[in-house]
Amino acid sequence: MNSRNFVLLALLLNLLYTPGAHARVSFQNSGTYVTRASVDAGSPIAIYSGFVASENVSGVKVRLEIRKVSESGTISSDALVVNEFPNESFVAGQPRTYKSSYLIPGTAGPGKYALAAFLESSTSGATLYSRTAVTSKNSFMVVNQQHAAYVRGINIMDMGIAPSALPGVHGVNYTRPTFASLQILKNRGLDVVRLPFLWERAQHALGGPLDPGYMGLLIQTLKDCRAAGLKAIVDMHNYARYTDDEGKKYFGAPGGPTREQYGDAWARISAFIRSDADAYHAVYAYDIMNEPHHPAGSSGLTGAQIWEQYAQAAVSAIRATGDTKLIHVEGYAFSSASRWPSQHATPFIVDPASNVMYQAHLYLDNDSSGTYSLAFDEEEALSIAQGHASVGARAVARLKNFSDWCTQFDQRCFLGEFGWPGAHFVGAADARKWNHAGDDLMSFMDAVEMGGTLWATGSWLTEDGNILNAYVLPRDGHSFKALSPSEVLENHRGRP
Template structure:
């Protein structure tokens, strides 16, 4: 079934806003005129924890970040957080009202982030599934996914600090079906008049940068998503990239000292060829010499290609992560930083200009 690229309801409202911002708003973000990244930050997971326990008990099965978590992010020179949430908690019944408790928790998170002058990505952390059933199936039609985003966008419409991350790491869904779902969500968002919220569009196959042009899920993401249309011209393609064997992010090892930049090269070339913009929504490395060099190279590569990259968010920081989890940048019990933070912080401050 062909993707519908037209959004009759959303074009008028967003088009009027575009007319007033035509000299500054472009698909690649205004900051790219000077080749400087816009965002540098970190994931603050927790609201999506214990997905098998729904709705779950707050601070037993799942948690939301505290005010001190947001303060810590700013202290490290960052200007954005990515907040994963669980669709089934946010909307217990498809095509029905958002859960008042969860919505209030999200609103509080947005307020706490903005109090620190942080931007916040609302990341639906569901892998293109609802109650283990894929989007695009009889029980979870694409229209239900669009309904979720329409309801969320009505709540946060035109708050420029709030970014809409359509879905975390879709997989087991064809690229063509996912493209239809992503387009439907964008149409739903813009139909509410939410034209100033940046939208992040992932691909299938876990949205890996390294596999963006691979065809093992059918048509490559780089082909299936090429003609996604945003009436507001304010979107970016979100990819994730880990540097261990098979790019799974299940260990803290890195293949080589140069693998960080190498894994991003093909996707970066695609962005430039087709005049698109990218966002690195998840990346992380363990603490060892090989990974530290790979991380340094990865961040430097993105900065050098800031004409097509918008920003990045490390995975992740959470007090519930165990001591053996290699990617956790939550401060140690004595307040000291994890070793990788020094690398991330130095690059973040160059991007955000937030100084100590």
């Protein structure tokens, strides 16, 4: 994954009125940054440029350019590429962010480039000027570099649904995706599916054997994935707990699963999958635990520290079987992208196979819950009140906490869950706004070369089945239908 720097441009933008005018509008930069510190010629780069006006002003032309910087530090008078926003209005004190996606021409030579910003207005004969200083914070390098591969896909809510029905009955409490559904998803341009499953269904008693019927369904799903040309993420969807007849038992709590029992489960699951070559071939990664969160035990350790110990136990157990597949490790506190650095100061897994990828989750609503209880305009107002230019800008800022951590420690990272409401629940007008915010998020994912799986679809979901549903799959009399969130996912395909 490439480095990104948070950029604070040294921009001085003053609105000068014609002689006799007494008002003066000043502009300040608010959180401008590039998504890459270096880029190849012929490749895209995104720059987010934020401005705040001291007074209300309209009719402003915003022109953002990339210009070559000489070895002596002089900015070229010729623009390499230009993005213009011709008729902008600013409300006093309200930040506005402009996402400029640039394609660096293939003819661009290596070296330093800088962003130049110009704002002009014909209102009252006024003109806006800008100055751009060349510093290490407002420039990036065009270089020859190798781009990271990444996959994009979706979560399928089938084998992990109805967690209150344990172990449950196939066809009554849970199901599995059909081969036809997997083929359709592949034909829509997806690379990978994340397959949540429940530990209690796979292993009815801690330390006991795996359930052959339930695991057989997982094996067949993986084989169907391979036949359809999809990869799969095998996701233990248990939140760092195990439920038996006595109730929920938390990692690190008295009576809860031990690290050895947790490692034993993953060693058995890995061996079971490896016993079928076609199923094993389809595995993209083992996601060893979905969204760990639980009370800290009596050991005096924090919840995050307890989870780190358990995660290491699972990784070590899988590797002890000789399995070298990619392992996804989520973070404590629901694997929140925005809270990741506050939970994990540094990477916490030692992997003898050097094949670990950290996985975070991110939802775009105010409380990051994914419940989306507010209308889009209410969310937009809250985003602005929190200092963000938009819902999309807030989502990017949340993900940037995680992606910056990944860059700092040179770790591969993945966004395992993200999603937003579809038109089937919120109507066409709001769905367009949510899609725009989702596009902002996925554009940033493209720029930092991060894979991800949208939440969600499922064999039993209909148009009115879930606010975040992205596809109605063909089953039980329902015809396939792509719902509005899928438009954004399919416009931001992976690079396997």
